[in-house]
Amino acid sequence: MDPAGLALESFDIIGRYRESYGKNSNIDTSGDYLGTKFEDVRGLREALMERKDVFTYNFIVKIAEYGKGRKLNRKDHEIVKVIALRAKDYDYAFMNILGEILTSDLMLNR
DSSP states (O other), X not given: OOHHHHHHTTBOTXXXXXXXXXXXXXXXXXXXXXXXXXXXXXXXXXXXXXXXXHHHHHHHHHXXXXXXXXXXXXXXXXXXXXXXXXXXXXXXXXXXXXXXXXXXXXXXXX
């Protein structure tokens, strides 16, 4: 199962918080992310923050694959590594990461 999906299950389709699907069906939002157990979406956030480097790398891969319209190859992953290392320099700020992706060879040499 998808651990992030389980943690977010407590939100319905329009983002309202819920604790059950109905009278007899409680929602279990607990899970495990890379060996760190969590009980709810707050716990998932803490687990993600403990491994910012892993989360950032995977985030960059997903954005790049979406932008390129294909899976990344070995050369692409080398560029992702560089972008992920740079992200640490500016405390993993989203706009900086996105700027790095958009101006990298990942997007300029599609």
